[in-house]
Amino acid sequence: MVEVRLENLKKYFDKGRVKAVDGINLTIKDGEFLVLLGPSGCGKTTTLRMISGLEVPTAGKIWFEDRDVTYLPPKDRNISMVFQSYAVWPHMKVYDNIAFPLRIKKYPEEEIRKKVKWVAELLQIEELLDRYPAQLSGGQRQRVAVARAIVVEPDVLLMDEPLSNLDAKLRVMMRAEIKKLQAQLKVTTIYVTHDQVEAMTMGDRIAVMRQGKVLQVGPPVEVYSKPNSIFVATFIGAPEMNIMDVTVKETEKGIVLEGEGFEISLPQDLGELLRDYINKTVVFGIRPEHMTVEGISEFLHVKRKAKIKGVVDFVEALGTDTIIHARVGSKIIKVKIPGHVPVELKKEISIIIDLDNIHVFDKSTEKAII
Amino acid sequence: MKVKASYLPYLLILPAFAYLMFFVGYPLIQALYLAFTENGAFSLATVNRTISDPRFWDALKYTIGLAAVIVPTQVGLALVLALVMNRAFKGKDLALYALIIPLTISDVAAGLIWYAMLSPSGFLNKLFLNIGLINNPVYFFGYQFRHMEFLAIVLAELWRATAIVFVIILAGLQMISPEYLEAAEVFGADYWTKLRKIVIPLLKPSIQSALIIRTLFAMQVFGIVWILAGRDIPILAGEGFYQLTEIKDYGVASIYALTIAALSIVLGAMYIKFMKAEYLEVKE
Amino acid sequence: MNEKTKFMLKQIAFYTFVFTVVAWIVVPLIVVALYAFSSKLDYYDPSKIIPFHYTKQWVYTLLFTLRALDAIKNSIIVAVLTIIISFALGIPAGYAIAKFIFPAKDTIKLSIVALRMFPIPVMAIPLVVLYIRLNLIDTLLGVALAHTAMALPFVVLITSSIFAGVSTELEEAAMVFGLTRLGAFLRITLPLALPGLAAAAMFTFVMSWNEVFVASVLTLQHRTLPAQILSIMAGASGGAAPDYYKFAAAFIMMLPAMLFIFFARKYLITMWGITLK
Known part of the structure; x- marks a missing residue:
């Protein structure tokens, strides 16, 4: 078990024209489950491949504890990997697939048998050991890939979107299983995904990436509740955070945010944070779940509120939740209310905003102010 | 509409299929008739006439011998070439382009080209004479140099037909998902282990079809031998050709043809039986 | 370091x-x-690895005195006939295999795959008897018919793979908007498949152009180029020509093949991949 440290890691392709990874500093603690989250092309897979040794960095260093592994080939790193396509070799039976890493490391056959048995039980694939991959379902192949990855008890376990080829139901199940397995084995794990729900549910910490850079690292709840930028704020959470331009104004009521067709006056502590932005445009953000509609649902434990007017434009009834699309000025604001609630279209409503959960970002740097 | 659609595909295939069946079926029946009858009655006279001629056995021996030398060498060579050409490097397209040129060159032309290389005043003899590697030209052609003719045929065939094997194996290589190799690498396999444990087993179907195609074509080798050695090195197709065009003995020529057919079937079946890729057979 | x-x-x-x-x-x-x-x-001259003095004499003599020019004409006629006949038969079959699902499809496909390896000498030798009876012996049509039998399995396999590459939905969309299946094929699928088909035609051309056994057996006066060259050059038939005629002959024979590679290089590897699988 080791701590993994990335030091100003860079990977440029095409003679520097494409900066896939552009200076990453990141420490993954011993036994931690870290999720690299980001849209496709953000460099998360390239980062993972550099940690695995399949890709050589353009610059920077990779440390496993105090060992510099930057230029070591994969075989000298004691790592394991679960691939997106599983990469379960079709010409080997399941047993031989799982035994492969052990055989390379010249374990005696007796011990190999024991270890394969152990890991097969762990992943409940004992019945499949004598089959060829062609005879397995996608979910079963996935289990084989995971079994093969943990049978050597690696220092670092790498997973590259391992669940993206599974159907929705299996994905939810495997999510929980992999998380439990990791907690049990306490192996340092780096998990790449573009699925924010996966990231939220599985990671001890999440590193959100964009355009080759890490924007924010932190526990899921922190990344969710205190996003440090517009990108992180909108990338995490579904439906995504409502974002709109507002102007900061000082009035007799204190500091207010003036938007198109609404005005929110801020409590003094929040207002003070925006003193530098008076008469400037900032970006206001509020998650759909941090609003409600007057007369339909009430906030229970919310102390500080603001109210704005809107007109119901469209309603998504999801059963568990109701998402109301309300027109405020020329903008559509989405409000998420638990349970099924009947809402009339075209009706004027009052939207209550939970002021302790608002976000304000700098318009030019896109960094969080509140 | 439904009814129409159900016989439409058959209707579309029928002309091609019937044509092929005729051009395969008729010659086979005709050959059997020519080989095993005399004056309209069953007779083994033609067969006896053929097998009592030592040239028949020589032809059989040389045809199989040439194949036995050429085909395995080609597969080995093509495997190395395909592994090399499957990497990315500068000038790869050009190299690839060069490698597949022989695919389009006929056996007759290939024979003549290698004659230009190997003849007493040919390129290689003059080259080696001039750099002092040899003092007298090496003679490849003429009845007294039959072993050298054999070698010349092997060289020319390697040059001409390795490309076919190369293309098949390269196509097979490109079908192997890179993740299979990366997985092996992550789990500690070095280059040779990857080759032995992953690449070669996964290439088995490609190697099998390359072997079948090359062996079957080797059974009917003709132009290259005819150009480089004439009848000094007898081969089945060549002797059949000779019997047909010079002796006008259609019966004996048919037996040569049938021998080629029989060899093809036996060898093809053998490959399929002994080189089964088990993992491809299993399906739920 | x-x-x-x-x-x-x-x-x-x-x-x-x-x-x-x-x-x-x-x-x-x-x-x-x-x-x-x-x-x-x-x-x-043993000291000249590469010649310094050049002459067109050998190529000229070969073309005109030794009648290679006539043979080239014959070869082209045979190859074009082969393309026409094998495409007329092969395209419908290739289309059916690519676009329809029907019982026995795999068996039919497999037998076509197997037929492509049917030894040419086995076909050619008995065919002489039939051709004599039908007056097809020593005719270009006769050679083309035999070459078609040789090329047809390849044509079926190549065209079926080309048609399979053209999305069925494009054709179905045309049918939804009022074309018949034939109309959809002619106006949508065929134009899209054209570059591939052109490459396939060149492939067929080269196959026919290079074929020597059938052509030598079935013709006497109306030789195709390889047959003509073989009869002039082959050591066995006694007519061993001077060496430089051999090189001139090789040069003439390999030219169209090189042109083919140049024009169809984009398709080469895939096409051989298909036909050799």
Whole structure:
């Protein structure tokens, strides 16, 4: 078990024209489950491949504890990997697939048998050991890939979107299983995904990436509740955070945010944070779940509120939740209310905003102010 | 509409299929008739006439011998070439382009080209004479140099037909998902282990079809031998050709043809039986 | 540093290997092209590896005196006939295999795959008897018919793979908007498949152009180029021609093939991949 440290890691392709990874500093603690989250092309897979040794960095260093592994080939790193396509070799039976890493490391056959048995039980694939991959379902192949990855008890376990080829139901199940397995084995794990729900549910910490850079690292709840930028704020959470331009104004009521067709006056502590932005445009953000509609649902434990007017434009009834699309000025604001609630279209409503959960970002740097 | 659609595909295939069946079926029946009858009655006279001629056995021996030398060498060579050409490097397209040129060159032309290389005043003899590697030209052609003719045929065939094997194996290589190799690498396999444990087993179907195609074509080798050695090195197709065009003995020529057919079937079946890729057979 | 030297050495070894292989293929082609135009003296001069004096005499004599020009015409006629007949038969079959699902499809496909390896001598020798009876012996049509039998399995396999590459939905969309199946095929699928079909036609051309056994057996006066060359050049038939005629002959024979490679290079590997699977 080791701590993994990335030091100003860079990977440029095409003679520097494409900066896939552009200076990453990141420490993954011993036994931690870290999720690299980001849209496709953000460099998360390239980062993972550099940690695995399949890709050589353009610059920077990779440390496993105090060992510099930057230029070591994969075989000298004691790592394991679960691939997106599983990469379960079709010409080997399941047993031989799982035994492969052990055989390379010249374990005696007796011990190999024991270890394969152990890991097969762990992943409940004992019945499949004598089959060829062609005879397995996608979910079963996935289990084989995971079994093969943990049978050597690696220092670092790498997973590259391992669940993206599974159907929705299996994905939810495997999510929980992999998380439990990791907690049990306490192996340092780096998990790449573009699925924010996966990231939220599985990671001890999440590193959100964009355009080759890490924007924010932190526990899921922190990344969710205190996003440090517009990108992180909108990338995490579904439906995504409502974002709109507002102007900061000082009035007799204190500091207010003036938007198109609404005005929110801020409590003094929040207002003070925006003193530098008076008469400037900032970006206001509020998650759909941090609003409600007057007369339909009430906030229970919310102390500080603001109210704005809107007109119901469209309603998504999801059963568990109701998402109301309300027109405020020329903008559509989405409000998420638990349970099924009947809402009339075209009706004027009052939207209550939970002021302790608002976000304000700098318009030019896109960094969080509140 | 439904009814129409159900016989439409058959209707579309029928002309091609019937044509092929005729051009395969008729010659086979005709050959059997020519080989095993005399004056309209069953007779083994033609067969006896053929097998009592030592040239028949020589032809059989040389045809199989040439194949036995050429085909395995080609597969080995093509495997190395395909592994090399499957990497990315500068000038790869050009190299690839060069490698597949022989695919389009006929056996007759290939024979003549290698004659230009190997003849007493040919390129290689003059080259080696001039750099002092040899003092007298090496003679490849003429009845007294039959072993050298054999070698010349092997060289020319390697040059001409390795490309076919190369293309098949390269196509097979490109079908192997890179993740299979990366997985092996992550789990500690070095280059040779990857080759032995992953690449070669996964290439088995490609190697099998390359072997079948090359062996079957080797059974009917003709132009290259005819150009480089004439009848000094007898081969089945060549002797059949000779019997047909010079002796006008259609019966004996048919037996040569049938021998080629029989060899093809036996060898093809053998490959399929002994080189089964088990993992491809299993399906739920 | 050590690692770097090792890497460099590996790189050098790699490129040397590639270079050697390419030279092995290309040098004979260059040599034969040069020798085809070499003067007699230069060719027989042991000190001149590469000739310095050139002449068009051998190629001219071959073309006109030794009737290679007529043979080239014959070869072209045979190849074009082969393309026409094999495409007329092969395209419908290829289309059916690509676009329809029907019982026995796999069996039919498999037997076509197997037929492509049917030995040509086995077909040609007994065919002589039939051709004599039908007055097809020594005719170009007769050769083309036999070449069609040789090329047809390839044509079916190549065209079926080309048609499979054209999305069925495009054709179905045309049918939804009022075309018949034939109309949809002619106006949508065929134009989209055209580049591939052109490459396939060149493939067929080269197959026919290069074929020597059938052509030699079935013709006497109306020889195709390989048959004509074989009868002039082959050591066995006694007519061993002077060496430089051989090179001229090789040069003429390989020209169209090289042109084919040039024009169809984009499709080459895929096409051979299909036909050789």
